[in-house]
Amino acid sequence: MxxxxxxxxxxxxxxxxxxxxxxxxxxxxxxxxxxxxxxxxxxxxxxxxxxxxxxxxxxxxxxxxxxxxxxxxSRREMVSGESHVVFGAAHRLQVIEQPGRERVEADADHLLLFVQAGSTPEHRLALLERWLREQLRQAVIALIAVWEQRLQVTVPQWTIRQMKTRWGSCNPQTRRISFNSELARKPPHCLEYIVVHEMAHYFHDGHGDGFTGFMDSHLPDWRSQRRELNKR
Known part of the structure; x- marks a missing residue:
């Protein structure tokens, strides 16, 4: 069985x-x-x-x-000097209060948060979260394009949302895939594991032998990626 x-x-x-x-x-x-x-x-x-x-x-x-x-x-006060993780890499936050458009910019080591003077921690966090979600969206777009070609399937609909207990989910009937917004803080190869994992459910419902065989064939290191993903 x-x-x-x-x-x-x-x-x-x-x-x-x-x-x-x-x-x-x-x-x-x-x-x-x-x-x-x-x-x-x-x-x-x-x-x-x-x-x-x-x-x-x-x-x-x-x-x-x-x-x-x-x-x-893990919630932050959103002040300069804090460390924030983007795709597995720590970045030092620098808050810059100035007039003009509020935005986030990043380099290899820093996150620059441009905000209006007197902005609250909640407002700063919301700005950062929107930026992180956009980075994740772009990464998911690129990964889905790669794996659609490799697996010869199409992902008709996907979304990014807050998820309490899962990194991702797939409805095989509607073929709709959801991704946990926290994946923006995980290493890129962990995100790739979730993309392939959820697309695998187009071929195999559940996580039985067929599913594990599929993952072994297409992403041999998936077990180590899963372990890394589930570390706190």
């Missing part, structure tokens, strides 16, 4: 369940904000999985709270 993936909602928690040829049930909670993933033997029914998750629910909630706390603590 090939591996199959389903999604369950258990006591308000979204849980991805992968049924495959394993001896024991394992529960994991993963960044960026606490995605819950269960690896279950194929002989298990949904009710057995549900009861196992409920039994571990206090631990699961603690892990999810940890990830969310880390995310909250």
């Amino acid at each position: 090939k591996a199959s993936t389903i999604s369950l909602i258990i006591h308000g928690v979204d849980v991805d369940v992968v049924y495959k040829k394993v001896k024991y049930l394992r529960i994991g909670v993963y960044p960026p904000l606490g995605q819950v993933r269960v690896s279950a033997p194929t002989r298990f029914g949904h009710e057995q999985v549900r009861l196992a998750v409920i039994e571990r629910l206090p631990w699961i909630l603690r892990q999810r709270e940890h990830f969310q706390t880390v995310e909250r603590q």
